[in-house]
Every structure is written in C-alpha cells, then in structure tokens.
Amino acid sequence: xxxxxxxxxxxxxxxxxxxxxxxxxxxxxxxxxxxxxxxxxxxxxxxxxxxxxxxxxxxxxxxxxxxxxxxxxxxxxxxxxxxxxxxxxxxxxxxxxxxxxxxxxxxxxxxxxxxxxxxxxxxxxxxxxxxxxxxxxxxxxxxxxxxxxxxxxxxxxxxxxxxxxxxxxxxxxxxxxxxxxxxxxxxxxxxxxxxxxxxxxxxxxxxxxxxxxxx
Amino acid sequence: xxxxxxxxxxxxxxxxxxxxxxxxxxxxxxxxxxxxxxxxxxxxxxxxxxxxxxxxxxxxxxxxxxxxxxxxxxxxxxxxxxxxxxxxxxxxxxxxxxxxxxxxxxxxxxxxxxxxxxxxxxxxxxxxxxxxxxxxxxxxxxxxxxxxxxxxxxxxxxxxxxxxxxxxxxxxxxxxxxxxxxxxxxxxxxxxxxxxxxxxxxxxxxxxxxxxxxxxxxxxxxxxxxxxxxxxxxxxxxxxxxxxxxxxxxxxxxxxxxxxxxxxxxxxxxxxxxxxxxxxxxxxxxxxxx
Numbered sequence: 368x369x370x371x372x373x374x375x376x377x378x379x380x381x382x383x384x385x386x387x388x389x390x391x392x393x394x395x396x397x398x399x400x401x402x403x404x405x406x407x408x409x410x411x412x413x414x415x416x417x418x419x420x421x422x423x424x425x426x427x428x429x430x431x432x433x434x435x436x437x438x439x440x441x442x443x444x445x446x447x448x449x450x451x452x453x454x455x456x457x458x459x460x461x462x463x464x465x466x467x468x469x470x471x472x473x474x475x476x477x478x479x480x481x482x483x484x485x486x487x488x489x490x491x492x493x494x495x496x497x498x499x500x501x502x503x504x505x506x507x508x509x510x511x512x513x514x515x516x517x518x519x520x521x522x523x524x525x526x527x528x529x530x531x532x533x534x535x536x537x538x539x540x541x542x543x544x545x546x547x548x549x550x551x552x553x554x555x556x557x558x559x560x561x562x563x564x565x566x567x568x569x570x571x572x573x574x575x576x577x578x579x580x581x582x
Numbered sequence: 583x584x585x586x587x588x589x590x591x592x593x594x595x596x597x598x599x600x601x602x603x604x605x606x607x608x609x610x611x612x613x614x615x616x617x618x619x620x621x622x623x624x625x626x627x628x629x630x631x632x633x634x635x636x637x638x639x640x641x642x643x644x645x646x647x648x649x650x651x652x653x654x655x656x657x658x659x660x661x662x663x664x665x666x667x668x669x670x671x672x673x674x675x676x677x678x679x680x681x682x683x684x685x686x687x688x689x690x691x692x693x694x695x696x697x698x699x700x701x702x703x704x705x706x707x708x709x710x711x712x713x714x715x716x717x718x719x720x721x722x723x724x725x726x727x728x729x730x731x732x733x734x735x736x737x738x739x740x741x742x743x744x745x746x747x748x749x750x751x752x753x754x755x756x757x758x759x760x761x762x763x764x765x766x767x768x769x770x771x772x773x774x775x776x777x778x779x780x781x782x783x784x785x786x787x788x789x790x791x792x793x794x795x796x797x798x799x800x801x802x803x804x805x806x807x808x809x810x811x812x813x814x815x816x817x818x819x820x821x822x823x824x825x826x827x828x829x830x831x832x833x834x835x836x837x838x839x840x841x842x843x844x845x846x847x848x849x850x851x852x853x854x855x856x857x858x859x860x861x862x863x864x865x866x867x868x869x870x871x872x
Contacts, residue, residue: 377855406849408586410867417864419854432713438665439655458655459648461593462665465712468847474593476648500648561863563852569713580856580863 369447370429371507371522372546372574373533374553374562375422379540382407382420389535390424391481393508395493398481400473402505403532422532422541425450425471425505426565426573433463433472441501447545448574449507457501464502468566469573476500507543523552546574587870588781588848591715597646599840603734603833604639605668605705606727608632609698610735612679614756616695618739619688621750626683628739629691633679635738636701640672664711668704675701702731709839716780717788717843722771729767730832733760737828744822754821758807761828765800768835779872781845788843791834799831845870 382405390396390403406421427450434442434450441457444450464472476499480486486494508530515521515528522528523544533541544553553576560578567573608631615628644650659666674697682690706727709718717723736757743749772792775785803824810817810824848871854864 377851378857406586408849408851408867408869410854410864417854417857419851419867421849421851423849432711435662436665436708436711438657438659438663438669439652440658441655456652456655456658457649458652460643460646460656460665462663462708462712464593465591465714465718465844468714470589470714470846470849474648561853565850565852566847567852569847571713577851578855579851579853 368547369545370547370574371427371447371449371512371543372553372576373427373507373530374542374544374556374576374578376538376540376542376556376560376578377419377421378578378580379538380405380420380422381538381540382418383537385535385537386422386532386541389531390505392489393493393511393531394506395490395495396473396503397475397498398479400475400503402471402473402503421577423469423471423565423575424532425467425507426469426571426575427505427507428574429572430570432466432468432569432571436462436466438462445509449509449512450504451506451509452502452504454495454497454501454503459500459502461502467504468569468571472502472504474500474502586849588716588783588845590783590842591844591846594840594844595646596837596841597642599837600642601639602705602709602727602836602840604635604637604642606702606731606832606836607734607738607829608635608637608639609675609695609702609705610732611635611738612675612691612695612698612735613732614736614739614753616688616692617752617756618743618750619682619691621752623743623748623750624686625688625691626686627746628742629679629683629694631738631742632698632735633676633683636672636675636698640669664704664707668701668708671697671701671704702728705731714847715844716847717775717784717839717845720771720774720778720780722767722774723839726764726767726771727836729760729763730835733757733764734829734832736760737825737832740821740825741829744818744825747818749818749821754807754810754817754824757821757825757828758804761800761803764832765796768795776872781848781870782872783870784843784845785872787838791838791842795831795835798827799835803827 403424408419410417441453520528533543544551561580562576564573611632615625619625678694706724712718806820806824810820850868856863
C-alpha cells in the first residue's frame with residue numbers, strides 16, 4: 368500500500384512563507400485562502416523567548432473528521448491517504464470546516480484576485496469557478512503526484528511528482544513521500560529524528576509529521 | 583500573521599443557530615403535544631407550530647449553504663454524517679406530523695414525537711461530531727442540547743395552552759422537571775469543559791452568560807411556577823411567563839453556544855524544536871487554552 372505524508376522539520380523552517388506563496392501560485396487560490404501556511408509561534412517570556420515556525424495545512428488524516436461529517440460525500444479519501452473534495456457535489460454547508468481541528472478548510476463565495484479585478488497570469492490559467500461556494504483545502508497537489516507517478520516518477524524525490532510547497536522550500540524543511548515504503552525519504556527522516564503529530568489525542572491520525580530533535 | 587490560538591469560528595452563524603433553535607423547540611413541542619394528545623387534548627395547534635418551527639430551522643440551514651440548489655446532496659451520506667441522518671429524520675417527522683394534524687389523531691402525534699426525538703438526537707450529534715470546536719465536541723453537550731430542546735418545547739406548549747386557557751395540570755410540572763434537568767446538564771457541561779480544558783476565550787464567554795442563564799432562565803421561572811402552585815388562580819399567567827423565560831433562555835443558550843463560544847482548536851506543539859547542533863528541544867506549547 369501507499370500512504371503519502373508530509374514531514375516538516377521544525378528545526379529547519381525559517382518562516383519565509385515561500386511554501387505559502389508556491390502553493391498560492393500553483394493552485395491560484397483566492398485572497399484569504401492559504402492551503403499551505405506557516406505559523407509564527409512565540410514561546411516563553413523575556414528574556415527566554417523563542418520563535419517557532421510551523422508549516423501547516425490539511426493533515427490528510429487517516430481518520431479524517433471532515434469526511435465523517437460531510438453529508439454529500441464530497442469529501443473522500445483515496446487509497447493513498449490523500450483526502451479530496453469533489454467540488455461538483457459539495458453543498459457548501461461548511462460542516463467540514465468546523466469538524467477540522469487543523470483549521471485547514473476554506474470557503475469563498477465571491478471571485479476576487481490578488482490585485483483587484485484583473486487576474487494575474489497564473490490566476491487566469493488556474494482560476495476554477497467550481498471552487499466558489501464550496502469547501503477547499505490542500506490536495507497534496509494530487510494531480511501533480513498522479514501525473515508524476517504515471518510517468519514513473521517518485522513523489523517526494525522527483526520534483527514533477529512532488530507538491531509545490533515541498534519543491535519550493537529553501538531550507539529543505541518539507542518532505543513528502545510514502546510512509547508505507549520503509550526506504551522512502553520520509554520513512555528515513557522519521558527513523559532518524561524525534562517527531563510528533565499535532566492534536567493526535569483527537570484520534571485523527573494526521574499524515575503530517577513534525578521533526579523536533581535528533582533521536 | 584495567522585492566529586495561532588483558538589479563534590471564533592465564522593463558518594456557521596445565526597442561521598445555523600436558528601436550525602438548532604427551531605429544530606429543538608419543534609421536537610420538544612411535538613413531544614409535549616403527544617403527551618397532551620394522549621391525555622385527551624387537541625394536538626393540532628401545537629403539532630402545527632412544531633412543524634413550522636422545524637421547517638423554519640431547516641430553511642435557515644438552506645439559506646446558509648452556499649450551493650442551495652444542491653441541497654438534495656445532503657441525503658448522500660447516511661452511513662456516517664449526522665447531518666444526513668437529521669435530514670432523513672425530518673421526513674417522517676413531517677409526514678407523521680402533517681397526517682396527525684389532518685386527522686387530529688393522538689397515535690400519529692405520538693409517532694411524530696418519536697421521530698421528533700430522533701431528529702433532536704441527530705441535531706445534538708451534529709454538534710458533537712464537530713471535532714474542530716472543543717466546546718461542541720464535549721460529550722456533555724449532547725444531553726444539554728436534548729434537554730434544552732425538550733424544555734423549550736414544553737415551554738411553548740405551556741404558553742400555547744395558557745393563552746388558550748386550557749393549561750393541563752401536568753404541563754407546568756413537566757416544565758419544572760425539564761428546567762431542573764437543564765440546569766443539571768448545563769452545570770455538568772460547564773464542569774466538564776473546565777476539567778477537560780477548552781479555549782480560554784470560549785470559557786470566558788460561557789462565564790459571561792452563566793449568571794443570566796441561571797437567574798433569568800431558571801430561578802425566575804421556578805419562582806413563577808411556585809407562585810402558580812401557591813396561588814392557583816395565578817397559574818395561567820405565572821406559567822406563561824415562566825414558559826417565556828424557559829424558551830428565551832434556551833434559544834439564547836443555543837445561540838451563544840453556536841455563535842459565541844465556538845472557538846476553534848487552535849494549534850499546539852508537543853515539543854519545541856531543538857536549536858543548533860547541541861541544543862535540546864523544549865516542552866509542550868498550546869496557546870490560548872486553559
């Protein structure tokens with residue numbers, strides 16, 4: 368089996384938001400929508416204060432609460448673990464948005480572009496009116512992963528089969544790959560480093576791992 | 583910068599709250615109408631009002647969804663979604679309820695009330711399944727939503743009967759019982775949130791409404807009902823006023839829970855990352871939580 372996951376190395380992330388910009392460019396998401404974003408968390412009290420940058424987004428949970436609540440079956444899970452939304456049947460009830468503990472779902476009802484009424488080139492090319500009034504979220508660039516796999520490429524290794532955010536990361540903080548393959552890039556970094564998943568206590572089994580120290 | 587701590591959700595607004603208000607009151611009113619019908623009363627007015635309330639609630643949801651002409655897709659997921667199950671439960675409620683009104687039949691009213699209870703249960707489970715909102719996913723909210731619906735419904739029944747000068751003796755008693763159950767379940771819910779932990783701002787908001795809910799929603803109606811029992815000629819007016827308090831406080835409670843205390847989970851780190859080649863990581867980080 369294949370189970371795609373994302374790994375974020377919190378020691379490496381510099382909070383540059385290049386992944387956020389790459390995602391917006393690749394998916395032409397509307398203003399206010401950030402399928403990939405980086406949190407800037409300030410921890411501690413003066414003089415012992417730390418900043419932690421935390422890439423986040425849809426965690427493609429193995430047990431996704433958004434899918435359980437969806438009344439229309441628009442939210443589904445592929446065999447490789449990627450959670451998808453069928454924009455043609457979503458009714459825009461936003462139940463998934465309140466069910467997601469990762470604040471990863473967005474619903475926009477009106478068309479707007481980053482710089483006013485005129486769309487930029489990538490917005491013109493990738494703007495999808497089917498995404499208006501329905502729930503949207505990170506897809507792990509599933510179309511790109513599928514197209515890459517069809518060419519015999521390896522997701523997470525070959526850029527043409529890898530999500531845009533991972534390709535763009537200047538610090539190599541983001542990794543993507545098949546956790547069910549013990550030889551994959553993600554299996555190896557998880558083997559070598561101490562890691563955790565966010566809100567695991569809720570039973571969602573997120574497919575997004577955070578590295579925080581060496582083993 | 584993206585908010586890191588819990589933030590008030592904006593996906594569901596007063597229209598969603600309206601569904602829980604209309605659905606809960608309607609289902610509760612159906613139950614009270616069924617008890618009245620079994621006791622020989624005429625259930626038609628109460629049942630009609632109940633169906634109108636449930637329909638109004640569902641209508642508000644229809645206004646909230648942004649692809650309203652796809653509303654039939656709500657029926658596609660009975661295996662998992664409580665929203666789908668709520669939509670299915672509404673069908674026999676209306677079928678049995680409308681037939682009960684047409685034939686003024688107590689048995690059909692009881693059947694409609696049974697489906698109404700299922701509908702109310704589904705509504706409570708809708709909130710509980712929303713894992714992203716800590717104050718909704720708390721299991722103690724389930725009995726609170728159900729009891730609140732039954733309290734509102736009984737309150738409306740008392741109000742209708744008092745206005746029509748046909749208040750049965752059992753109705754104020756049942757209202758008092760539901761009020762007692764509501765205050766108990768509300769206090770358990772509040773205690774569970776503080777024990778288990780929830781977003782600070784959600785709990786602060788609940789605290790802000792607590793006294794008004796206790797005094798206007800429970801102590802005042804109890805006092806009015808007590809007055810009615812001590813001075814029977816005043817019972818009609820006292821029960822009607824108590825009912826208004828019970829209904830209004832229930833509606834306010836649901837409005838507050840859906841739109842004011844509905845803070846998201848926020849973000850948390852089990853460990854702070856290690857810094858430098860010999861640095862060690864830090865402990866747990868969970869901003870905005872008790």
